[in-house]
Amino acid sequence: MLERLKIKLQYLLPRQGLTLLAGWGANKQAGWLSQLAIKSFVWYYKVDMKEAQHSELATYRSFNEFFVRRLADNARPIAAGEHLLVQPADGTISQLGTICNGKILQAKEHHYSLEALLAGNYLLAEEFKNGQFVTTYLAPRDYHRVHMPCDGTLREMIYVPGDLFSVNQLTSENITNLFARNERVICIFDTAFGSVAQILVGATIVGSIETVWESNINSAREGIIQRWTYPSADDEGAIKLEKGQEMGHFKLGSTVINLFASNKIHLAPHLSSESVARMGEPLAEAVMLEN
Known part of the structure; x- marks a missing residue:
C-alpha cells in the first residue's frame, strides 16, 4: 500500500516546480541555515566525510558546495591497465x-x-x-x-x-x-x-x-x-x-x-x-x- 502511494505521488507532485525550488535553495549561501541543512543531511544519510577533500562541514557555504564535494587525493585509486x-x-x-x-x-x-x-x-x-x-x-x-x-x-x-x-x-x-x-x-x-x-x-x-x-x-x-x-x-x-x-x-x-x-x-x-x-x-x- 505504501509503495503504491509513493508511486502515485510521483505522478501527482509538481516535479518541475519542486526541482526549481530545491535547486534555488541548495545554491543559496544562507549561513547557519545552510549549515543546519548540511549537518542534518550528513547525519541522516551517514555520509563519510573522511573521504572528502574538505572534511570540515563549515568549509561549505551552500548545500550545493557540499553536495558536489571533491574526494581527498587517492581516495579512489584508478585501476591501471590500458585495456x-x-x-x-x-x-x-x-x-x-x-x-x-x-x-x-x-x-x-x-x-x-x-x-x-x-x-x-x-x-x-x-x-x-x-x-x-x-x-x-x-x-x-x-x-x-x-x-x-x-x-x-x-x-x-x-x-x-x-x-x-x-x-x-x-x-x-x-x-x-x-x-x-x-x-x-x-x-x-x-x-x-x-x-x-x-x-x-x-x-x-x-x-x-x-x-x-x-x-x-x-x-x-x-x-x-x-x-x-x-x-x-x-x-x-x-x-x-x-x-x-x-x-x-x-x-x-x-x-x-x-x-x-x-x-x-x-x-x-x-x-x-x-x-x-x-x-x-x-x-x-x-x-x-x-x-
Missing part, C-alpha cells in the same frame, strides 16, 4: 548486461528502447546495437562527480528535455521507460574501445547537470532537444579526457548510464545487479585481451 575500463561513479549498479533487440533492462520485467534513450537518433543507436550497458544509481549519500571509464575524445553532446521522476529502485520497478522519459545529457566519446556513451539522467530535485566543458546545461529547461558537436581528436580544440578524469557532476543525485559498442568489451564478471560501485575500480576489459 581496462573503470567505473565512472560511486553508487550501486542497478542493472548491466547486453543490449538485446534494441532493448535495455530497466528492472525485472521492465525494458526500454535504446533508440528512445538516445532521443530517437537511430543512427547513433546502431553504434550500440547488441553492445553492453551499465546503469549506476547514485544515492543521496554518494559522491556525485562522474568520471571517465577510459580515455576518450568528446564527439557530441545531446541535451534531452524530459520528466523528472525519481530514479530509485522503487520507481525503476514501477514506472515504464523511466530513463527514456526523464531529462538527460548524452555524451558520446570516441575511444580505443569504439563509441562509448555516458548518459547523465536527471530526476526530481536535481537542480542541474554540469560537465567540465559546458556548465549548467539544463538551467534554461526550454523543452527542446539541443545538440553540440566537437572537433575530432586530431583537430584543434578537441576535448580529450583521460581515464578517471572528471567529466561532470549532478547537483543532487541521479543515475549514470554507460553504453558500449558490440564486441568491444567484456564487463567484469564479479559485477552484477546491486553491486556496490566505486569510481576507479574495474568495470570492463577489452575483448582484444582474449583474442
Whole structure:
C-alpha cells in the first residue's frame, strides 16, 4: 500500500516546480541555515566525510558546495591497465548486461528502447546495437562527480528535455521507460574501445547537470532537444579526457548510464545487479585481451 502511494505521488507532485525550488535553495549561501541543512543531511544519510577533500562541514557555504564535494587525493585509486575500463561513479549498479533487440533492462520485467534513450537518433543507436550497458544509481549519500571509464575524445553532446521522476529502485520497478522519459545529457566519446556513451539522467530535485566543458546545461529547461558537436581528436580544440578524469557532476543525485559498442568489451564478471560501485575500480576489459 505504501509503495503504491509513493508511486502515485510521483505522478501527482509538481516535479518541475519542486526541482526549481530545491535547486534555488541548495545554491543559496544562507549561513547557519545552510549549515543546519548540511549537518542534518550528513547525519541522516551517514555520509563519510573522511573521504572528502574538505572534511570540515563549515568549509561549505551552500548545500550545493557540499553536495558536489571533491574526494581527498587517492581516495579512489584508478585501476591501471590500458585495456581496462573503470567505473565512472560511486553508487550501486542497478542493472548491466547486453543490449538485446534494441532493448535495455530497466528492472525485472521492465525494458526500454535504446533508440528512445538516445532521443530517437537511430543512427547513433546502431553504434550500440547488441553492445553492453551499465546503469549506476547514485544515492543521496554518494559522491556525485562522474568520471571517465577510459580515455576518450568528446564527439557530441545531446541535451534531452524530459520528466523528472525519481530514479530509485522503487520507481525503476514501477514506472515504464523511466530513463527514456526523464531529462538527460548524452555524451558520446570516441575511444580505443569504439563509441562509448555516458548518459547523465536527471530526476526530481536535481537542480542541474554540469560537465567540465559546458556548465549548467539544463538551467534554461526550454523543452527542446539541443545538440553540440566537437572537433575530432586530431583537430584543434578537441576535448580529450583521460581515464578517471572528471567529466561532470549532478547537483543532487541521479543515475549514470554507460553504453558500449558490440564486441568491444567484456564487463567484469564479479559485477552484477546491486553491486556496490566505486569510481576507479574495474568495470570492463577489452575483448582484444582474449583474442
